[in-house]
Amino acid sequence: MKIRGERECTECGTRWSYYETGSVGCPACGSLRSVGVDERTEHTDLQVSFDLTPVRNAIDEVATDDLAERARDRCREYVRCRGFVNAGTLRDLDDTYLAAIELLHVADIVSRDIRLEDREELYFLALLRDADRGERPPVEDVPDTLRSARGLAYANAVREYRRDLRTWSGDRDLTASERRALETLGEHVTRIRMLDGDIEPRAAERLVEATRDLANGLRGEERAFARAQERLSDLDLE
Structure with missing residues (x-):
């Protein structure tokens, strides 16, 4: 939405x-009475902190499922408030957002799974330890039983980012190639969501890389746009 941010x-x-x-x-x-003193500017990103310290501090006090519920709630609030256009400037699809949305999906599974395996619990705890610092476990550490959580989380993250990317680029004339790239990105997201995220973790990572390259390409980096086209063309979701 466009707002007058200088009040x-x-x-x-x-x-x-x-x-x-x-x-x-x-x-x-x-006082809540104020007037805008600048031009209306696109802005989708709300100010919100992301701190999992209170959840981590309860590790020795509560069961894993309760811990997961607390982490899920904090991640949901953070993801809900986050956007990617700040005062008219396009933000990156950052690792903190990706870690938060993955932890949200993993924690949802952990909170409901009564037969949690050690590797699944350790993966959840690794996310809980590092997500608010913008650190994500490498693809080789993703348990097979949780790969759909990462795939769906990243697809949802890219869906939200693509929406803001289109909003940010709305006032400029996109080329046919740029429009096709955005459409292809959307098609990949739709397919992953139809698969309920059940794709190889490396494919999910490549989707993120393609999205970042596309954003940089729309900012004017020709090499990044060429990489985005290549990544989107070569993305294998089988």
């Missing part, structure tokens, strides 16, 4: 940036 309080005259605070309340007096 001026009509009560006390204080000016602040909604883009920085994520709040419509005046930081000086708390």
